[in-house]
Amino acid sequence: MKNNRKQLLKLVFLFIVGFGVSFLSVNQVKAVSDNVKFTVHYIDVGAGDGALLQYGEGENAKYALIDAGPIEYERTDDAWVNTSKIVLNYLKKHNITELEFALVTHPHVDHMGGFLSIFEDDDIHIKKIYVNQNTINLNNPNFSTTDNLYDTDIIRRFDEALEKRQRKSKEKKLEEFVVEEPVAGKKVWLGPEGEGMLMEILGPVDTDFIFGRAVSLVARQVNKYSVVCKLTYGTNTFLMTGDTQKEPVQDMISKGKNLQAQVLKVPHHGMQDVTEENKKGDYTSDHKLLFDRTQGALAIVSNGYKNANRSPLDRTVRDLGEYNIYTTSHNGSIKVVSDGKKLSIEGSKSSTAEEYGEYIPKTRSSRLLSAVNVKTTGAKTLNPTRSDAANTYNLYEKKPVTVSFSATARSFTDLTAIQYKVVNKGCSNTKVSYKNGNQVTIGDGFCGRIYVRFVTPLGSTVMKLPGFTVDTKAPxxxxxxxxxxxxxxxxxxxxxxxxxxxxxxxxxxxxxxxxxxxxxxxxxxxxxxxxxxxxxxxxxxxxxxxxxxxxxxxxxxxxxxxxxxxxxxxxxxxxxx
Structure with a gap:
């Protein structure tokens, strides 16, 4: 009898807990109004990072900033481009005078340089500044003060400009420019708590990192201390990574941090700190572990037009193969908009999403599509491959074939169009234009392949069907x-x-x-x-x-x-x- 009572109480408890969790989940989804959107502006700051966070629109909008770009950057033609006021001008263009908070991911000039002009402008007010305190040891003899990218003078100027602005605010009795260290586990809301966008700081969770470079450039080590944070609005997620590297990513994973996100800001502008050429011992640092853990659909690279580093590196692009990759060098400032369920993207240099990610044959899906289906009236099965797979022509049909394509978009986007192009054997697919349609009939005399593009507001998934021949005539x-x-x-x-x-x-x-x-x-x-x-x-x-x-x-x-x-x-x- 006692056992029966225990079982009954256990069932009642589980029901209450289950009901409570379900009720909470429903409330969380409902809390995000269809009329209120959250936008991340990946500003084209040149070779650096600068992202404006926006909750809502108009007079009621709330704003925040993660990094503010460099003061200048070098291009491949040896020209230096002044970028010191790009973020400031972006704020003014959008009539933004107040930021709920600003986050400095780490003390490198290509992330913090733009704050100088912002601090000096009395019309811009920042309530709170989260500053990564893991700063460079300016007295380290291995640190080069002549290195433009890591000029210690810029760091001192940042501190001085911030202190000056804090004094002004204090004189005016304004509660702003309050400095706080962004520690792992910290949660900050932009907009109403429980309804707005939630920023959670995931790392770094450790500070005892390996110095993996044979080159004595202590400033590079600072990248490992970059603040990594996740932005969540409804069911949409963004991962902001600063210049984080492999080792802190491993630490975050070991501490159980959830790095999954639909949108990834690619670390370090698509570069890597430790390569085969400059590694110390067996240690190398790439970003593939992070890319695989994030399992995102969109990859944003903030790199700068014709940047002297020529980023993103080929290795980075290869490792991002399944993502839809957008770069500020190509797309300009990029806006990713969330309504709490769906995402859309727009680049300042193009009004539509042009980038595409690869089809994943193993799962018959992509980062934007949960399922892809191909049907044919022919005798042979047409199993799709990646668009860059080697061309094969080993399938043969003796009757005309109708091939149809369909797909299901993932929950955060919509399928807006299906397009195809039929390419004859020996012809480059770049010379053939896509046509709209979800099926095509192939008649006698054909030997070639079919490319299919599934279009969403976030970009496209492209796949290729194996080459085949239709020959209806007997010898x-x-x-x-x-x-x-x-x-x-x-x-x-x-x-x-x-x-x-x-x-x-x-x-x-x-x-x-x-x-x-x-x-x-x-x-x-x-x-x-x-x-x-x-x-x-x-x-x-x-x-x-x-x-x-x-x-x-x-x-x-x-x-x-x-x-x-x-x-x-x-x-x-x-x-x-």
Whole structure:
């Protein structure tokens, strides 16, 4: 009886807990109003980072800032571009005078330089500043003060400008420019608590990092102390990474931090700190671990037009293969908008999403699509591959084929269009334009491949179907010739006669003209007079020599192409004397 009571109480408890969790989840989803949107502006600051966070629109909008870009950056043509006021001007362009908070991910000039002009402008007010206190040891003899990217003078100027602005605010009795250290586990709301955007600081969770570079550049080590935070609005998630590296990512994973997000700001502008060329010992640092853990759909690279570092590096782009990659160098300032459920994206240099991510054959999906389906009326299965996979043409059909495509978008986006292009073998796919449609019929004489593009507001998924051939016509000009005169090529309906005779032997050769698919094989059978051809097995060969004496026979030949079309012929009857 006691056990029954315990079981009953346990069930009641589980029901209450389950109901409570369910109720909370529903409330959380409802709390995000369809009329209030959250936007991340990845500002084109040049070779650096600067992101404006926006909750709502108009007079009631709330804003925050994560990094503010560099003071200047070098291009591949050796020109230096002044970027010191890009973020400030962006704020003014959007009539923004108040920020709820600003976050400085780490003390490098390409992330903090733009704050100087913001601090100096009395019209811009920042309530709270989260400053990463893991600063560079300015007295370290290995630190180069002549290195423009890590100029210690900029760091001092940042501190001085902040202190000056704090004094002004204090004189005016304004509660602003309050400094707080952004420690792991800290949660900050932009907008109403429980309804707005939640920023959670995930790392770094440790500070005892390996110095992996053989090059003595202490400033590089600071990247590992970059603040990593997740932005959550409704069911949409963004991961902001500063210049974080492999080692702090490993630490966050070991501490159980959830790095999954739909939108990833790629660390360190698409570069990496420790490469094979400058590694110390066996330690290298790339970002693939983070890319795989995040499992995102969009990758944003803040890198700068024609930046001297030539980022993103080829290795980074390769590791991001399944993401839809956007770069500020190509797209300009990028806005990713969330309504709490769906995401949309827009670049200042283009009004539509142009980037695409690769199809994932193993899961028949992509980062934007939960499922992809291909159906065909043909006999062969068309299993899609990545668009960059090697072209193959091993499938053959002997009837016209209709191929249809469909897909299901993931919960945070919508499928807005399906497009395809049919590319003949030997032709570059870049020379063929896409057409709108979810199916295409391929007729006789085709040998090529089909590309399919599934379009969403966040970009496209592109896949390629294996190459195939459609050949509806049987081989023609089928001939059976002998090395001696007297052999005739006849239709199967022709009457059999056995009046032709040869001395010693006769050798027969088989030939035909094959269509688009080409020759597969020829088969033959030798059938004695008075016997049915159906009782004899086919043999494969392009010729046959017959030597049996005083036995009258006829020869049947099948000409078969790769699509399975067959032409059959027979010879007149003959015998060897």
């Amino acid at each position: 023609v000009s089928a001939k059976i010739k002998g090395n001696k005169k007297g052999i005739k090529t006849l239709s199967l309906s022709s009457k059999n006669s056995y009046n032709t005779k040869f001395k010693k032997y006769i050798k027969l050769y088989f030939s035909a003209s094959y269509g688009t698919s080409g020759k597969y094989c020829t088969k033959y059978k030798i059938v004695p007079k008075g016997k049915s051809a159906s009782g004899y097995k086919w043999k494969t060969g392009n010729s046959v020599t017959y030597k049996t004496k005083k036995k009258k026979v006829r020869v049947y030949v099948r000409f078969i192409d790769k699509s399975g079309n067959i032409t059959e012929r027979k010879t007149n009857g003959f015998y060897i004397k």
